[in-house]
Amino acid sequence: MAAAAIKFQGVTKVYKRVFSDERIRALAEVSFEVVPGEVCAFLGPNGAGKTTAISILMGFFFADSGEIRVLGHPPGDVRAKAQIGFLPENFAFYKYLTAPKLLRLHLALAGRNPAGSAGLIADLLQKVKLAGYENLKIGKYSRGMVQRIGIAQALLCDPQLVILDEPTSGLDPSGRREVLQVLAGLKAQGKTVFLSSHILPEVEQICDRVVIIDRGKLVRTGRLEDMLASGNRVEIAADRVPDGFEQSATGEGAVVERAAHGVRILVDASRKRETVEMLWSAGCDVTAMNPLRSTLEELFLKEVDRQ
Amino acid sequence: MKIRAIMMNTFSGLVRNKIIILFCAGCVCILLLMLSSLLVIRNLRSVQNAEQMQAAVLPLIGSMMALVSGFGSLLAAWSAADALSSEMRSGTILAVMARPVRRWEFLLGKYLGVQLLMLVFVAIMVGLDYLLAWIGGAHIQSAPWELIVYPMVRYAMFSAIGLALVTLMHPILAFSVVLFMSITAQLVSPGANTTFLPEWLKTGLFYLLPSTNLLSEMRFLTITRATLQAATWSEHAVALAYGLDYALVCFLIASWIFHSRSLSRD
Numbered sequence: 001m002a003a004a005a006i007k008f009q010g011v012t013k014v015y016k017r018v019f020s021d022e023r024i025r026a027l028a029e030v031s032f033e034v035v036p037g038e039v040c041a042f043l044g045p046n047g048a049g050k051t052t053a054i055s056i057l058m059g060f061f062f063a064d065s066g067e068i069r070v071l072g073h074p075p076g077d078v079r080a081k082a083q084i085g086f087l088p089e090n091f092a093f094y095k096y097l098t099a100p101k102l103l104r105l106h107l108a109l110a111g112r113n114p115a116g117s118a119g120l121i122a123d124l125l126q127k128v129k130l131a132g133y134e135n136l137k138i139g140k141y142s143r144g145m146v147q148r149i150g151i152a153q154a155l156l157c158d159p160q161l162v163i164l165d166e167p168t169s170g171l172d173p174s175g176r177r178e179v180l181q182v183l184a185g186l187k188a189q190g191k192t193v194f195l196s197s198h199i200l201p202e203v204e205q206i207c208d209r210v211v212i213i214d215r216g217k218l219v220r221t222g223r224l225e226d227m228l229a230s231g232n233r234v235e236i237a238a239d240r241v242p243d244g245f246e247q248s249a250t251g252e253g254a255v256v257e258r259a260a261h262g263v264r265i266l267v268d269a270s271r272k273r274e275t276v277e278m279l280w281s282a283g284c285d286v287t288a289m290n291p292l293r294s295t296l297e298e299l300f301l302k303e304v305d306r307q
Numbered sequence: 308m309k310i311r312a313i314m315m316n317t318f319s320g321l322v323r324n325k326i327i328i329l330f331c332a333g334c335v336c337i338l339l340l341m342l343s344s345l346l347v348i349r350n351l352r353s354v355q356n357a358e359q360m361q362a363a364v365l366p367l368i369g370s371m372m373a374l375v376s377g378f379g380s381l382l383a384a385w386s387a388a389d390a391l392s393s394e395m396r397s398g399t400i401l402a403v404m405a406r407p408v409r410r411w412e413f414l415l416g417k418y419l420g421v422q423l424l425m426l427v428f429v430a431i432m433v434g435l436d437y438l439l440a441w442i443g444g445a446h447i448q449s450a451p452w453e454l455i456v457y458p459m460v461r462y463a464m465f466s467a468i469g470l471a472l473v474t475l476m477h478p479i480l481a482f483s484v485v486l487f488m489s490i491t492a493q494l495v496s497p498g499a500n501t502t503f504l505p506e507w508l509k510t511g512l513f514y515l516l517p518s519t520n521l522l523s524e525m526r527f528l529t530i531t532r533a534t535l536q537a538a539t540w541s542e543h544a545v546a547l548a549y550g551l552d553y554a555l556v557c558f559l560i561a562s563w564i565f566h567s568r569s570l571s572r573d
Binding site for chain 2: 055058059060061062078079081082084086088090091092093094096097105106108109110111113150153
């Protein structure tokens with residue numbers, strides 16, 4: 001089995017105020033792993049400790065205890081950082097630079113010769129829809145454009161691990177879709193992506209693994225497929241239901257919801273055949289039957305509310 | 308390549324820094340005021356009493372040169388403090404440090420960017436020195452290298468102090484400490500007539516604080532041959548080594564503190 005791209009083992013971080021006894025526990029014994037090639041969504045409400053965890057991962061903060069490995073190296077190690085593309089939350093920039101100059105600077109910081117990189121930079125700007133703004137200083141960019149240039153710099157050196165803190169922040173719906181397409185492209189190339197986001201329906205489309213934290217504690221982690229398929233229920237759509245059906249079905253744990261164009265019945269998977277036969281024998285038309293899959297948003301809210 | 312990229316980017320940022328521009332504009336205004344009074348004095352004197360004119364003008368020129376030189380020390384300290392703190396404040400440091408850049412490399416790049424700014428400042432200052440000497444009708448007798456190397460070493464020392472302090476505190480506080488240190492260093496220097504400090508404290512502070520007198524090009528920047536002070540090569544070597552050593556120690560302290568501090572938006 002390949003070594004984890006990201007390994008958090010019992011990581012604790014406590015913020016201490018100078019000249020005060022006040023202690024804020026940002027992370028408490030957080031443990032999770034991300035396998036190479038996975039897209040992992042790092043979720044949590046505001047103040048859950050996501051940015052602290054990412055900062056520890058990048059070597060910006062130091063954990064008080066626990067073991068952290070990034071691509072097999074300690075956080076902050078230049079060998080790991082050489083293979084990481086990182087987009088911080090609210091990406092800040094040098095306002096006096098243009099996008100090509102910023103990307104050339106980042107190439108130099110990565111130890112690569114920026115000379116002869118015009119083609120690479122033009123491709124990246126095209127990818128993030130910033131072509132045509134090469135001469136505009138970043139200080140004059142809109143919030144969405146800044147986010148796009150941030151994504152471009154994160155993808156600059158063909159990283160093996162891409163860490164994105166709120167990548168769709170400040171983007172309009174089409175911008176968010178484009179970011180998702182970029183992430184899907186990274187996934188297809190076998191890159192590992194670790195992203196924090198609040199836009200769960202979009203994250204759900206591409207992620208393989210989910211890590212949920214709340215108030216510094218790990219709430220749940222696992223493969224998305226396993227987590228969403230845990231509800232063993234079936235959704236049946238019919239044009240109508242016979243008299244007395246609703247009462248008897250509800251008594252057996254089913255849920256009947258009336259809509260404008262028919263009825264939606266949620267039943268336990270073990271009772272699906274019996275329910276469909278009952279509807280058919282009463283002359284009702286069954287229009288659809290699907291295994292019920294909860295959404296990532298439902299799962300997230302359930303886990304956070306439980307806390 | 309990484310350090311060079313950080314250095315050039317720091318220099319680009321500093322020459323666009325509004326506080327530094329304001330700082331320099333203030334200094335230019337004071338210089339222009341002094342220059343106008345200098346020209347008035349010069350024009351009031353007739354050719355016959357040239358010696359009287361020199362006696363009035365030359366001290367004024369000396370004051371202007373000392374002002375520019377002293378201003379450079381403060382500029383060096385502030386630039387170094389601001390170069391680092393502005394990266395922390397804005398959060399640009401996060402994207403930079405996400406690259407395979409070691410913390411000392413980042414700090415060294417910042418420091419060298421400040422030195423590049425100070426090199427430009429010294430070039431302007433030397434030009435101004437010669438201009439003022441020409442206006443005063445005198446000649447600068449000291450070697451040009453002394454006018455360049457001595458202030459550069461002094462500025463290297465002050466910027467290293469600024470950098471070390473800003474890793475611990477707010478840049479304004481760091482700058483204030485540097486200002487306080489340089490004033491105290493003047494007060495405890497051997498020639499100073501400071502009576503309110505006990506001798507043991509004066510001696511201790513003299514060895515601890517940066518000696519700006521030792522590294523002042525004013526020791527050599529004499530505009531009349533009569534007051535020219537010659538120094539041997541060994542004296543130059545000792546004085547410059549002292550400054551570079553002080554700068555190196557301060558830079559190492561800054562690197563050590565910066566190595567273990569959290570990087571976040573302040």
